[in-house]
Amino acid sequence: MVSIKKPSQLRMVDTPGGPLTYTLAWKAVKNLNLRIKAGGEIAISVPLRYSIRQADDFVREKSGWILNAIALLERQAEPLPPASREECARRMSEALERVYPLVAPLGVGFPSLKLRALKSQWGNCHWAQGYITLNTALARCPEELRDYVALHELVHFLHHDHGPGFYARMDVLMPDWRKRRRALKGYTGALEKEPSRKV
Numbered sequence: 001m002v003s004i005k006k007p008s009q010l011r012m013v014d015t016p017g018g019p020l021t022y023t024l025a026w027k028a029v030k031n032l033n034l035r036i037k038a039g040g041e042i043a044i045s046v047p048l049r050y051s052i053r054q055a056d057d058f059v060r061e062k063s064g065w066i067l068n069a070i071a072l073l074e075r076q077a078e079p080l081p082p083a084s085r086e087e088c089a090r091r092m093s094e095a096l097e098r099v100y101p102l103v104a105p106l107g108v109g110f111p112s113l114k115l116r117a118l119k120s121q122w123g124n125c126h127w128a129q130g131y132i133t134l135n136t137a138l139a140r141c142p143e144e145l146r147d148y149v150a151l152h153e154l155v156h157f158l159h160h161d162h163g164p165g166f167y168a169r170m171d172v173l174m175p176d177w178r179k180r181r182r183a184l185k186g187y188t189g190a191l192e193k194e195p196s197r198k199v
C-alpha cells in the first residue's frame with residue numbers, strides 16, 4: 001500500500017481539567033496509541049484513516065486519565081542539587097529578570113525581590129509594598145518553573161486575587177502556565193526539605 005504520509009502536528013484541546021496539548025502523528029498502525037513521555041508530553045499515533053477530530057475526541061474523553069498519569073510522573077521529579085546562597089540568589093534574580101519584560105509594558109514597576117524558605121507557598125506578592133517573595137526552594141526546580149512562579153507573582157501587581165482576570169492574563173503572557181503549575185507539584189518535596197534560611 002502506498003500512502004501519502006501526513007505530517008504530525010501539535011494539537012490543543014479544551015478538557016474539563018484545562019487545555020491539553022499533544023502531538024498527533026499518523027502511522028501505519030491498527031490502533032490508536034497514546035504515550036506520555038517523562039516530561040509530561042503527550043504523544044498520540046493513530047491509524048491513517050483517523051481524522052483529527054477523532055483524535056481530539058479521544059484526548060477529551062480520556063483527559064481525566066491522562067492528567068492523572070502526568071501527575072504521577074511529575075510526583076517523581078528529582079530536585080536539582082542544593083545551591084549555595086549566592087547561586088540561589090542568582091537563579092532567582094535571573095528568573096525575575098527573564099519574565100519582567102512580559103509585564104513591563106503593562107505598567108508594572110520592577111519589584112524588589114525577597115527570598116525566603118517559605119513552608120507552604122512558592123512565592124507571594126506584596127503589591128502594596130512593591131515587592132515579591134520567592135521561595136528559596138525554587139532554586140532546586142527547573143528554570144521554567146522558577147519563571148512561572150516569578151511571573152505569577154508579577155501578575156498579582158495587576159490582579160491581586162486569583163479571579164478570571166488573573167488567569168486570562170496568565171494565558172496571554174505564558175500560554176503553557178498550567179503545564180508548569182502541574183510540573184511544580186512534583187517538587188513539593190524540595191519545598192518541605194528546604195532548610196530555613198533568609199537570603
Ligand SMILES: [Zn+2]
Pocket residue numbers: 152156162
Ligand atoms: Zn497567586
